[in-house]
Amino acid sequence: MRTATTRPEPLPRPGTGLSRRRRRAGLALTLLGLPLLTGLLVAVGEALPLDSVFLLYLLTVVVVAVVGGVLPAMVAAVGSFLLVNWFLTPPFGTLVVESTGRVIDLVVFLLVGLTVSVTVDLGARRRVIGARAQLEAHTLAQLSSTPMALTGPDLVLGHVRALFDLDAVHLVQSQDMDGSNGGADHGIGVTLARAGDQPDTPAAVTEPAGAGLELLVWGRELAGDDVRALRGFAQVAGRAEEGRRLVDEAARGRELAEVDRLRTALLAAVGHDLRTPLAAAKAATSALLSKDIALTPTDQRELLVTVEESIDRLNDLIANLLDLSRLQAGALQPALRPVGVDEVVARALLAHRGAVHVSVRDDLPRVDADPGLFERVVANLVDNAARHTTPGTRVHVTAADTAGAAPPGVSAVRVDQPVDRGAVVLRVIDHGPGVPEHDWEHLFVPFQRLDDSSTTGLGLGLAIADGFTRAMGGTLTPSETPGGGLTMSVTMPASGRTTST
Structure with a gap:
């Protein structure tokens, strides 16, 4: 199925009914077929009426016209006229005709042959016009119906270059709009989009493409139908550029809104x-x-x-x-080296005052991590779990390689994201109210507390833990704790091995 991103085939050239290959085939058929037919009819002699001879030659002219168009058919018609007159019309061997009736027959034969050839060629030209119109309309409809974010001016210019078989197509902003040349564009304005490198020669055609925009093309000389079609594509390219500007402005607006939201949340928190x-x-x-x-x-x-x-x-x-x-x-540069998970967990919990149940074996594979960042990840996750776990319950910290099992009591905890067998999974488990699965994607957004009624914390702990984990080549994924609560699973690649991607 052809889409807007699929480059179209070149438009058939206006004014050309048939291809060169078919014209050559028609000329070859004329040069070979007429002498062969004449030889056969000479061999038959006067046994065949002259009217039937005319019909056979007329049939040949029709076949040549269908195959090769008007030029080969005209050659065939004139050649047939001469051959019939010389070899098959008395007196033989001369172009003199013995009767007025025979002259009329030959002239009518020539006129019919020429008429048939012209008619066939006109039909071929109409088919070309129809094919051009259909391809133009189809391409314009696809570009117009494609979402604005996907139809950039570069895509439109690529279609124009392919359709019209051009060397280069540029969309430029006129100098009188911005008051400057904007760089090495040889005095044509600021280039906003291009398809193909700009030649050193002046543009062959320049078409307006909207307010302050122009479409410049280089390459072959364009006929009138090509220029007419190019005007429509110039307007589409101009609208695509306006659409790109609107998309960029919307993106900047979203960025400013997000910055404003973060600033407001930061000031409040x-x-x-x-x-x-x-x-x-x-x-x-x-x-x-x-x-x-x-x-x-x-x-x-x-x-x-x-x-x-x-x-x-x-x-x-x-x-x-x-x-x-x-x-x-993007200024974080982790210093990765092999570290023991049990050592990192022990250091991370030194300053923690709450009750934490730790089940981390000391014979686990070492992981490639930045010790300081990994400690911050564990500390933030434990602090977050401690603030949400139900009073009277403890936070659980467990770890196992991906070939092992979790300790008793937490073996049912699942990890939603598949991991490589050359990794270690650290789980921080709380038994609090938990977080609905549809809110998991918001867990790592800065300054988000997700109905947290506590009065401490900026809502940065999980965002920083996720950022640090990704920077070290690991993953941080939430899952539901059996019986209620939230489990945060940190997957880190084992030392000397990497996780699958």
Whole structure:
């Protein structure tokens, strides 16, 4: 099935009824067929009436006209007239005709042959015109019905170049629109789209393509029908360029909207998460410095712990913001090396104050990871799970290679994404309310909390964990915990082996 992206066949040239191959075949049939037919009729002699001879030659002229068109048919008609007159009409061997009736027969024969040849050629030309019109309409309809995001001006110009068999086709912005040449385009304006390299010669045809746009073509000389058709494609190319501008503007609008959303979410979240630890630290330090309050050593220690915890929260917040900016700027460069999963999990949980059940064997294959980034991934996942798990339950952290099984009690946890057997899967399991599957795609969007009613966290933990994991060549996938909750599975390639893609 032909689509808008399929390059069309070249348009049949206007004014050419039949191909050169068929014209040559008609001339060959004339040069070979007429002498052969004449030899046979001379051999038969006067046994065959002259009227039948005329019909046989007329049949030959018709066949030549059908095969080769008007020029070979005219040659055949004139040749038949001469051959009949010389070899088959008394007196033989001369072009003199003995009677007026025979002259009329020969002239009528010649006129009928010429008329048939012209009629056949006109029919062939009409077929070419119909084929051209059908191909033009079909191509224009396809380009017009294709979505704007897919029909760029480059696609339209490629069709124009193929249809008209041109060397190059360019869509340019006129100099009087932008006031400058915009670069080395030889004084023709700014090139917006092209099909083929621009020759050093001036454009053969220039057609307006909309406000401030022109279609320039290089190549063969175009006939009147070609120029007429080219005008329609010039307008389509202009609309495609306008469509591309609209698509680009819409994309920029979406980007600005997303930036605005992130900025609003950042200001709201940071405003709250900055004020809370700052207020706690300010209150604690004010109490410590106050001369009006008598504090026991125990009270002083509790206030100092409050200050420390507030500073830790501020440090985590700033670290997450910096990590997010590194991820969005593409400035993260992991230093991969073989590391033990059990070592990474142990270091990641050193600062965690909640209850976590760890089941990670020390004989697992080592994985290729950046130790610092991997620790942040584990710490963020555990912190996220701890904030959502049901009170009285513990977060589970398990790990196994892809050929092994999870520990008892969590063996039913499934990993939705197939992994290579040369990988290690680390699972962080909570037994909280869970997240509906239709919301999983939003888990890794920055500043998303998905109905999280907690008052802490910017909603960056999972976004940073996913970004770090991808940067190290791993994957982070959510799944449902049997009995309720969410399981986050980190799949990392085993050292010296890579995951399948």
